[in-house]
Amino acid sequence: MNQSTYFRQRYSWNEINQTWVLYSNVPRDYCDTYNLCGAYGNCIFSQSPVCECLEKFTPKSPDSWNSMDWTQGCVRNKPLDCQKGDGFVKYVGLKLPDATNSWVNKTMNLKECRSECLQNCSCMAYTATNIKERSGCAIWFGDLIDIKQFPAAGQEIYIRMNASESKAKAPSKIKMAVGSALSIFVACGILLVAYYIFKRKAKLIDFREAEKVQWIYNENN
Template sequence: MFMLNLVIASDTLSPGQSIKDGERLVSSGQSFELGFFSPENSKYRYLGIWYKFSPEKVVWIANRNNPLTDSNGALTFSDEGNLVVLNRSKSIIWSSNSSMVLRNPVAQLLDSGNLVSFDYPSDTQLAGMRMGWNLKSGFEGRLTSCKSTDDPSSGDYTNGINVNGLPHFEMFNRGSTKTFRTGPWNGFRFMGAPATESAPFKSLFVYNETDVYCEFDNPVEVIITIFALNHSGVIQRLQRKKESSTWDVMMTYPRDPCDNYGQCVANSVCKSNKDPRCQCLQGFVPKSQEEWKLFNSTSGCIRKAQLNCFQEPGFLKISMLNRPDPIDFWVECLKNCSCTAYANSDVRGGGSGCLMWFGDLIDIREFEQDNHVQNIYIKLSAYEVMLKNDPILERSRLHQT
């Protein structure tokens, strides 16, 4: 990363002042710097924020989609009180776009890394930065990848919280192709996410009538952690000790092929430690046995026995699975013939709330372990459930076939 080495001995920008290319603001605790830089192998200039002790780790970029072509840029205030980046001809190429006209505005680079960066996330979530929704204003904070290591403009991948049904994180490629999702919030954490009780950061999830967001803090001052989405669509939790010279990877998503969205088809489960990886759920069989023998599972799985809506069904409990996608939780599963499966929405205190699925069960993976067991109840005929729960009857049925 190329930058000039002039520093303004302040963390604050006031009306009438400007930050020119080569000048920098420094937060009061010497944690962050703001200024103009060029990525490696790039001639373009961008206004960004980076760690003072790790200048290569740029955590926010203002004009990522409208770069400067020379070193004549400047950060200043407009007449309306907005922060703006100007080019050589004094044209605005980026603005903070406040809806209010501000008198005597002041911009301060905080030791959290916040200037206006928390309102305009780039590809990195810092401690204290909210990822999610303000339901009143409609504002959404989500991460957007860079195009490449040399091009910080908005890339192909976005990661944010879906608030339809129970909140869960989703990643999309080019805005429309879902590539990854977590399980929904279960009262303790997003299903499938690793436990963080012993981690050097503390997560917080808020879910109420006005806000749905996730944030974290760094209570261990000597260890910094960040959450970043790279240009390849990989989400990483990074950590660095302040005296260290490198960032270490704590967590990576997707972790294995089963994390890729829709890795296995309808009514099947992805098991990363099995071969073949995709296997039909209990009570279901391959729609095409010939294709599955050739490791082609695209036709999916169908029920062994069709349900009779006039007969009372049974429910088979299966644990350690990521819940299917999508969900609907407004009707009672037992009395609705098209309901395929149900589960508790909150696992605390023995479980509460009800989620239901209709039609095919999509994007399911198996977990090897989970401290907060997730049970899913799949609707089968009462006879099938009896067979599954009685090994003698099951062996007898297999012998007859």
């Protein structure tokens, strides 16, 4: 690859002349540069500058990032808290991260893959190895690097996030208890109001019946 001209050049070996001969000269995708945008940085060839942090991430060093030095990458807006419970955020249309620190199990389904990753605090992301059938499991450990955005297609990946950043956040036991108590309170309130209305109507009917009886009595006398 010719780094100075930003073209991907391919050569073939000429046996007669014993030299390499250029046979292909294709414009180079700058995002092919390994780990150009650092950890959790997303390289998008069609924009300038090409690097941006993934959604819910921010530059680790804003000054360096703004000067187009992306090597320090990005960090989560909210730190992980594995002890209290994390969640995952789905990202789509990506080239999957560098697989150096990854693990694959082709027999697991996506739900099992999520569970496997969630119970390991070192696991930072997971996805299916079979995109069409959404089966198989690939998980990543440590920071995710060498991510690239594809203009079309690409793959999906679920990245570990603080539970407050995750759409799939499960309600806490305290919130569930408060919600249940509130529901019971509202139901009791509705019953009390209904009972009050019923009693008022009953009294009104009794009063009208009494008036009717009194009127009949007066008429007869």
